Amino acid sequence: MQITILPERKQVELTGRRRVSDILSELGYLPGTAMVIRGDELIPEGEMVEADDEIEVRSVISGGL
């Protein structure tokens, strides 16, 4: 699967079908710190992403101070 990581605008490829929580963990995100988006849909943690899907992983953490 093709993954676009935002806000870094990085492209990553993972092989095979994966659960959303496993994708986040492989990319180093804790649960609830990034949205996984496929097209116009948000994919919840427990669901599967197919091997030929294109997804966006968008961090939701903002910081300062």
Added chain:
Amino acid sequence: MKCTRCGGRAEIKLRQHNAAFCRDCYVPFIQRQVERSISKQKMIEPDEHVLVAVSGGKDSLALWDILIELGYQTTGLHLGLGIGEYSDRSTDTALAFAQQRGLQLINVSLRDEGLAVDEATAFTNRPACSACGTLKRYYFDKLALDRGFPVIATGHNLDDEAARLLGNVLHWQVEYLSRQHPVLQPTHEKFVRKVKPLYRTTEYESAAYCFFRKIDYVIEECPNSVGATQLTHKHVLNQLEAASPGSKLQFVQEFIDKAQPLLRDDAGDSPGTCENCGMPSYSELCARCRLVREVTAKRERKEARAS
């Protein structure tokens, strides 16, 4: 995964609420949660006109949208911080949100005031976040006062409040803890009430709200936030949350309900008045006027050297 409410296909799972939602049920769920926070903490009276501080990020735009949907009268306030292209994008995003919906937005540029954060940081030895915080606080207070708003709402979310609480507890900043509350009542005649309606809403929830409501927000992070201590605190809290969902909400809400009332007497004295601008201040000059003085002196010295 099915929506807890309607049984349709869920797009979001909220572990701290032990619930999953489709987008049609999620949006009103979040709006009701915020409405409950506003009402429980007595943040805004129904007839009050709210000044909403809007950065162009997910939290402040979600907040503005929610307040409008809940029927509040609002005006947006955007402060262009002067942090390179990041601020330009933020201003464009806030303006576009207001324009598309026909909303009133007060747009003030720190660069026009000769106080862009980039410049203030370059001319002084202050960390960017310190100068930025000083200027934001000052202009939010001043503009709310000058334009007669009784209350100003900011987009601080649960993660911000939990990280701030952890930082304050780690250093036992009792005076800061005494003032950490979703409703800050004015302690000076020139302050207005400040409220944080999203204090129980996580960053994930406000980002998902924007996604479902098709609100275009600035995804990029402030370049000055790299390495910020607050991010370390957020990371630690998210590790706790992963192991025990609901920890962040419990940490903040229990502090507000149980510990914060015990600390109110430690809030210290009320501020006096700045000799230069007349705004509230704990010393002869307020933090903003001290910053202006420092920037002006350094700028003049630099210009004198150059000529």
